[in-house]
Amino acid sequence: MPDNPARTPFVVGNWKLHHTIAESLALCTELKNQLAAVRGVAIGVAPVFTALSEVARRLEGSPIAVCGQNSFHEERGAFTGEVSASMLADAGCTWVILGHSERRQHFGETDDGVGIRARAALAAGLGVIGCVGETESERDAGATESRIAAQLEGLLSPIDAADLGRLVIAYEPVWAIGTGKTATPGQAQEVHAFIRGRLTARAGAAGAAVRIQYGGSVKPDNARALLAEPDVDGALVGGASLRADSFVAIARAATAVR
């Protein structure tokens, strides 16, 4: 995962709590075959923990990265139910998604906690996809930027500038996740530009080069317009990543616009 001044689009499928090991292997095999010739886009999949090592083994030799859906900040110890970043790396992951809104909503993750997890994951050698996004009521109250700024502060404060090349931000408006309501390309670009401005103010060129994915009901029919926006560097895809045909179409859309 080198620094990425070219901001190659990164399209990641978040499989959430879906797919057995056998189903995960079937899907990643289809993706490996169908995406073998795709160029100009980086691709990742985030299966459930139990499928990670088998998926990683199946994807060996393919450019598709394997991502964890979460990791804890301690490496090992009496933390029943947690998984550390180094254990994800041991299972074959090169990336981890942190601070997804479902983690924040259902498991009480905080802005500061996400930053601590991100620092630990980077120290373990993983790349981090750090998620930020406002709820519908925050947007309606005109608090989108202040909410995103607070989430970014929590995420970025513990991270060394030298590690920014292994950080990706996923802007995922909570009201668009799994709802079928997508941000318009203009709404997405507005927030992405805000995020890039904060990153640049904090870390100059290294901040400006951080990739910013959009997530929230990305589908084959809306991907192209979203990915064409100048500050949208790929997508974090939930529902549409559970089938090879729709995920492949989104990955292809990313290559078509850059």
Ligand code: PEP
């Ligand atoms: C997600 O889970 O990160 C996501 C964006 O889901 P969906 O594409 O289903 O809205």
